[in-house]
Amino acid sequence: MSCRQCGQGSDTMSDGRTPGERTLYDRTLLRRLRATSRRSRRTAVGVLALGLVIGSAGVALGPAQAMAPATSYGGFSTAATASPLKLEVFEPSIPIPTEPQFEMDFSYTRVLGDSGPSTSARASAMWPGPAIGEGLKTFGEQLGLPSQLTGGGYPVQVNSQFPGDPSQAASEPFPGMVQRVNATEKKTTAKAGYTGSGDLAEGDSGDGSATPAPNPLDGLSKGDFSGLGSALTGAKSGSNEDPTQTNPMGALSMLIDFDGMTSVSSTTYDDDQVVSTATSRIGELRLLLGMIKLTGVNVVTKVTSSIDGGAKTSQVVDVGGMTIAGQKFSYGPDGFTAAGSTTPVPGMPSQASDLLKMLGVQIEVPKPVVTADGGTGKVDAEAVRITIDTKPLRANLPSLPLDDLVSQLPDMGQANVLKGLLLSLNTFAPTLVLHLGQASAAATTVPNFDVGGSDAPSAGAGTAGAAGAAAPGAAGAAGVGAPGEVPPAAAGASTVSTPLKQVSGVPGLPPLGSVPGMLMMLGILLAAGAGWYLRRAGGLLFGAGATCAHGLKAGIPDLRKA
């Protein structure tokens, strides 16, 4: 007999096997053990691969996280919209689901900017509002118009964006009607209007910060005649920062230049501040390179936002005026302005106001709406608002005998819709609102977001007492709390040294090994598990739970009964 434990004994075992020979049970057990081992190895390899992917993602994101912003603010948002003439029609019987039911902005410009920077600009000589301007294709589809007409969207507009394409666009739907947009990393501008010079001057924002436009003849005093030559020949070279514009009037524009209904919206992003400017002008005639300017309506709104200085707003609302060598003579909502002083004017005679009111006409000179709160500022201004309510006029007109005519139509199918529309004509009395010189500018900056807590005060050398002595400006620059906010110093506090950890202020993935990092990895693993489970459950639900890619259930069929 042999010993099964130690394998010693005679050469032949009780069941006739030799000592090295395996039974069927042994072979089955061995095969199962090998299969289990194979599965374990596959699982381990899978986990290792997942770890490598996550690790490499963390490594790849590391440099981005380490990048520090060059700006003093953590993020910003800007918006500038200008429209010299805006018409709004309020009439509920018009079957357009917007309020107002119809609008048209002439020489409309809009610039938007966000952190990044990510900016967009739009200029349109005639902008029908977002409902039609953005959704013309949908309107065309609903009305059954050919796709060639509306498939390309609203045609009278140019758009640009940064980053992206196009960063610069220009078009002239009609001679003299210009649409220009230009988006760069530092400045985004949209211009629209009627001009003879091919480009629209951005103009003075009214707060004295604008730099005068370069005079091509300045070089003459230094003996440089190239400027004169270029001006006479119209030759120009430009770049994305200063794009070249065509000039239909050529050198003549040095003497006489004009802008019709124009608007310019622009935003600039410097390292320490962002500026949003909106300008609306109606009628401007410039003589002798702008030395003498005759303006109709000129509305400029501007917001400058920075972390240190907060939001600063300025606005200029001129209604009719003349500027000679920078000296302004104008009439605005506060009265006449001449030689820098404003003189109030008596109100409009009451008889005239009453007469207009009886006709449903109301003329307002709205006050600019200015809001400024910390780093957020916004200015909405317009020169004149004229509201025409046609109900009084409509009441004085005899009603058309539409009811009798429409009642003759049969009551069936599409005719009922037509009847409803025709009957509504008797109640058609729209309210028209004309906005002259509308301009709106807004800008916001926010401080850097510090995830890991305060590393201020930097001048405190790690002591609480020194923190109290830090300058307010220093605390604000640290990026924690509101600008200028200083933590109160504890009276008599001992100098307890607290180790400060320098962390990145840029939003991003937390470092590997930290608690947030591990939580994120746990979340990724849970999400992967949930995804696998849902996929499996979905497959089972729709019959594809088996391993077969053809959606058949797995198993061994009874071929005799199949």
Add this chain to the structure above:
Amino acid sequence: MSVPILEVVDVHAAYGRIEVLRGVDLRVPRGAVLALLGPNGAGKSTLLKVISGQMQQTSGDIHMAGVHVTNAKPDDLAQLGLTTIPEGRSVFPNLTVEENLLLMSYAGVRPEQVFDTAYSYFPRLHERRHQLAGTMSGGEQQMLALARALTSDPALLLLDELSMGLAPLIVEELYESVGQIARNGVSILVVEQFARTALQIADYAAVMTGGRVVATGEPSEVEAIMADVILGGAA
């Protein structure tokens, strides 16, 4: 279109690093006889081994009666109606014909029923019932193998090289029996080198060369193009 009793989809199989099946697609309709033809080394027998569970494919799917069959053991498949008659007959030579047949009763079929089925298809086996199987002729041994398979009440019969080593007359006789089996509703996949004989009883035919099915169709169509296909025309 009804669900085929056997469907092979893009099956690959290899012996070690040598790939023998390189994406085989094949369908055997229910109750039909499919003749799988091809030269030596085309992968025909390997395909039968994969279908019957004696060999694991490296990729691809095998569907039987609309069910995806994966990792099935040969004995499980045999119990549920898949019967294979391997190349070389594989009868027990030192047992008599009756003893060879009696072994099939271990599958749960009564001995009387086993003998009744075998002798009704092949009366000659009744005459030789006490003779050792190894002393019979090749054709009679093949009959015994066929009879043994039929006693298991197959739904799908895989026949590998029925004619190997047999005289043409014997082969014809055997294929007449196969045709009779097919008329009783058994689906048959027959692998054969003697194309003409197999095509006489087949409903469909397929040609395999180089590990792939390169032509399928009616027997007359395949017979017309087979020479070109096997000699390299379509391969």
